[in-house]
Amino acid sequence: xxxxxxxxxxxxxxxxxxxxxxxxxxxxxxxxxxxxxxxxxxxxxxxxxxxxxxxxxxxxxxxxxxxxxxxxxxxxxxxxxxxxxxxxxxxxxxxxxxxxxxxxxxxxxxxxxxxxxxxxxxxxxxxxxxxxxxxxxxxxxxxxxxxxxxxxxxxxxxxxxxxxxxxxxxxxxxxxxxxxxxxxxxxxxxxxxxxxxxxxxxxxxxxxxxxxxxxxxxxxxxxxxxxxxxxxxxxxxxxxxxxxxxxxxxxxxxxxxxxxxxxxxxxxxxxxxxxxxxxxxxxxxxxxxxxxxxxxxxxxxxxxxxxxxxxxx
Numbered sequence: 372x373x374x375x376x377x378x379x380x381x382x383x384x385x386x387x388x389x390x391x392x393x394x395x396x397x398x399x400x401x402x403x404x405x406x407x408x409x410x411x412x413x414x415x416x417x418x419x420x421x422x423x424x425x426x427x428x429x430x431x432x433x434x435x436x437x438x439x440x441x442x443x444x445x446x447x448x449x450x451x452x453x454x455x456x457x458x459x460x461x462x463x464x465x466x467x468x469x470x471x472x473x474x475x476x477x478x479x480x481x482x483x484x485x486x487x488x489x490x491x492x493x494x495x496x497x498x499x500x501x502x503x504x505x506x507x508x509x510x511x512x513x514x515x516x517x518x519x520x521x522x523x524x525x526x527x528x529x530x531x532x533x534x535x536x537x538x539x540x541x542x543x544x545x546x547x548x549x550x551x552x553x554x555x556x557x558x559x560x561x562x563x564x565x566x567x568x569x570x571x572x573x574x575x576x577x578x579x580x581x582x583x584x585x586x587x588x589x590x591x592x593x594x595x596x597x598x599x600x601x602x603x604x605x606x607x608x609x610x611x612x613x614x615x616x617x618x619x620x621x622x623x624x625x626x627x628x629x630x631x632x633x634x635x636x637x638x639x640x641x642x643x644x645x646x647x648x649x650x651x652x653x654x655x656x657x658x659x660x661x662x663x664x665x666x667x668x669x670x671x672x673x674x675x676x677x678x679x680x681x682x683x684x
Contacts, residue, residue, distance in 0.1 A: 375400060375435050376580070377469070379423050379460055380442035383533040384474055387573025388440050395577065402432050403443075424455040429463030438580040439464040442474045444537070447637030450502050457506045465519040471510070472580045474572070475525040475589065477651060479504035482643045486650040489525075489589050497640045507589065514587050522579045523589040524572070527651045528644075531569030531670065532677040539645075540566055540603065545678045548607050553616035557638075558645025560600040560619055565651040567594040568670035578660050585660075591653040595667035600645070606671050 376392050378385050381403040392399045402419045421428040423443060433439055441460045445452060457473075464471040480487050481495035493504035507523055514521040530540035543555040575592035579585040598606075601617060608615040622642075629636035657663055664670075 374398065374437040376438050376440070377402060377433050377436045377463075378440045378442060379403075379456075380440075380444060380474075382442065382444045383529065383531070383535075383538070383569050384444065384572055384576075385440070385442035386533050387531070387569045388442055388474075388576050389573075390570075391573045391577045400432065400436075422459075424452065424459040426459050426462035429459045430466040431463075433463035433467040433469060436464070436467045436469040438470045438472060439467070440472045440474065440576055440580065442576070446537070446634055447499065448633040450499055450637075453502055453506060454509075457509065461510070461513055461519050465513075470520045470522065470580055470586070472576050473507070473510055473521065473523045474576055475507055475523050476503060477525060477527055477644075477649075478502075478641070479507055482647065484647075486652045487591070488652045489591055489655055499637070499641065511587065511589075520586050522585040522587070524576045524579050524592050525589055525651075526567035526572045526575075526592045527565040527594055527649070529567045529569045529572055531674050534569050544604060544607055545674055548604075548611060548613070548616075549675070549678055549682070551613070553618040554604045554607065556600050556604070556617060556619050556645070557625065558600070558619070558642055559647075560604070560617060562599060562646065563597040563648040563650050564600055564603075564645065565594050565597040565649060566603060566667070567592060567651075568665055568667075568674075570670070570673070571664045575656065575662065578662060582660065590656045590659075591651050593653050593657050593662050593664040594651055595664045595670065597648070597650040598667065603667075603671075606668060607675070610668075610672055610675055 376397045377400045378388050379402045381401050389399050405420045419432050478500040479493035479495050480491050481500050495504050510521045513519050528539045535542045547554050572592050604617050605615040629639055
């Protein structure tokens, strides 16, 4: 049997990592709280349910692993749980002597006025930005101290298979477009925004896990050039040969809904990402590993195919 790779998190990104590992013939162990996942077991994939914040349990599931991938996602109201989860996963990877690949986002940079690069300081002022920055800094410190070998892959708002309700470019765009309804967005749809295809993200994380030169650093995963949200939506409708329809939620509506919905209330501090240009530069990764994102038109086409197959199954 091939070397073991352990993936914490069975959400969209964890599943994308799993698909890429299986394409490369790896033995995969998927880990979440419940052991319930949305794929069938096979000889390449194991399923385990544990609390990732429990170091004793993470050591058990990581035993024998060559690489560990932290792809756990949580709803905004539960983000305070992230530091304990990171600590638990570090314990598991360190015990196994495995590489730890951490899937990060761009929140730690905060609101900036130029394209984001890996050299930028983590100066976020938002609560969730502080959490993300703190975890990334603690992981790099653990690497520098020799406790565990770490690399970090950062992506922007992602879209693609299984990225449905929680994704900005999920069901509110692809699902509604297929149903003949207006796509829904927030912020200013005419500002530039980087969107990351989930398959590119998963492939990049596996690549980082395979290369020792990636260790001790954060990397921006290959993503197509930034476009406006309006242009993204037009591409989706264009693939469907339909006129584009876009509805943008006004600020007052988000504020009112936030009084009733915790997720929407937590979203408000992050709206700056959609009210100004939000551009990620991934050239360093692309140059170092000769890796490039799928063209956005093809990524949108594949995503629409997944939504069609999902609705017909």
